[in-house]
Amino acid sequence: MTRKMDATTRYERARERVLNGDLDRRKFMGLLGAAGAAYGLVTPYRALAQSVSEVRFDGWGGVVSEALRANAFDPFTAETGITVVDGTFGGGDEYLSRVKASQPGEYNIAHLSGVFDYARYHGLGLTSELNEANIPNLEYVIPKLVEVFRKVSDGSLSCVPYDYGTTGLAYNRKHISDEEMKEKGAKILIDEAHKDKIGGWSDWRTRMWYAALQTDQDPNGVTDEDACWDAIRAHRDLALKYWTSGAELMSLLAEEEIHVTEGWSGRIYALQEQGHDIGYYDPPNGYGWQECMFVLKGSPMEACEELLNFMLAPETAIAVAEGQNYPPALDPQKVELGDKIPTLPAFDPSGTLEGLTFADPAYWNGHEADWSKTFGRVQKGY
């Protein structure tokens, strides 16, 4: 009977021959070196050659990852035998940097935020082309969310929309009343009365968006940039800390290190569920965003499409949404979403999302290089 010899068996046989004196040491070392070189050369291409047994997914960590793991990845593995290896990132910029340093196929699916991220990845040639016939559950998704991606990638899709939410104002009700929040709106983040109890995400887009609101400008069409930078400086001088992840945001609010910050709707809902008296308010023109499951170029497409279809199945998408506290991209006009989802912040029962203001990808990506650099300086006291 013959059996396929793996690398370990091959090494053990060579070692045995050396110990028996059948192979001189020099030849053994030479073979070992050649094996190492061959392994190093072949490894990057293994993903293309072998049958797909795993797919890599990267997301935002915390309650979001937990919800995906429990409600989507584990059941998917049980059904298909394909393992989903999940990693986390602190933001789209950080993930893009990792992808840039990787081999094609190393990263497969990412939970990206905002159409501007999608457009940026498309601009860098990282988009794939999904075979939508393999994702029949795409029909349940809110059409507006799909179309905006199609426009960026010339009619095809490299992602499926998955959820949406807002970055609104989160405040500790022990120190800030609902009335004060409504009265001051975004300007509460530059209110001297809360000095050293203010937080903020160290993300240039969010800072610029809120600066536009604080200076009564349209976030998708700032006309007075200097006023915005001044507002960002004012916020910086009053802030205790710029947070860098959802976990840090929740910790700062829960520990009462800060009393007010802008925050992600799902994370704030999670804090409220934990019993913290944290209020959440979306100011007029508040920051709305949609997230998608993006498949990178070079990924095993059929396995990824199978996973995306599984994730979009209403029972899965609803369970994930209830776990991560962000409304799913499923159209409420087509799918019954249960009891909890209609109570989540930012939920739109009409499925039109007319009430949310999204970032214009062309506008924000056009300013990315300049504003991200300037914010890096302003953030540090300049």
Add this chain to the structure above:
Amino acid sequence: MSSVEAREARQPWILLSPALTAVGLLLFVPLIFIVVYSFWLRTATGADVAGFHLDNWAEALTDAFYRDILISTLRIAAITTVVCALAGYPAAYFIARSRGNKMILLLLLMLPFWISYIIRTMSWINILGVSGAINSALMALGVISEPINMLYNETTVILGLVHFLLPFMILNIYVSLEGIDTNLEDAATSLGATRWQSFLEVTLPLSLPGLAAGGLLCFVLGAGTYITPLVLGGPTDAMFANLVFEAIITQLNWPLGSALSLMLLAVLGLLVAIYNRYLGMAQLMKGLG
């Protein structure tokens, strides 16, 4: 040269070859990539343009922003080093001169290395935070009625760095003190010096190489850190390594990030070269060993 001599001459190189290969592949080759990258340019979309452009270097060397943050970084590293020296010397002296329980004390010194640096840094949030141990204790004792803001400033960054670097200082001074013959101190006292004088005139000068080695390690490691200011710093407490992180990760500007990282490497390399010129690397190797 006889064949035996030739073999003996080759042997050290053969033995060193795995280490040299590792250093070459994992340090020098990436360093060459970084040097090459520093002359490339980043386009508006985030893609890199290969070529030989001096723009990144011109920006890194002439922009006051980078200079100021570099000076601030060196200042924070210097303060950290001084605090480590002041706190570490008595501890190292105590361990070196203790009898019987030296191994236990050394083991206690090494214990923090068993815990992740990030977790050690984050532990200060539970100690100094608004609902942390100190505020809770002070409020329970009725000393304060409102919690004090102790976190997220330059002092907490220095505290975090001292926490991280103190064992390196203590170990270096300890190695140096261990090499000093205690009879020299006895001889000094028998010649009329007080204990304090014998320490100042004999022990301290002889332990200076260890102090300098610990100082160099603390300074270089402190100046190159980015986790501590990220976790324990406030909005304006960034250090130079944070700029490198931001250029590479947030702005996706690898060419500028490469130039900035080489700039920091050059400054710290210069410091190591000066140290090596006047004190030699042997003491540092002893401390690290």
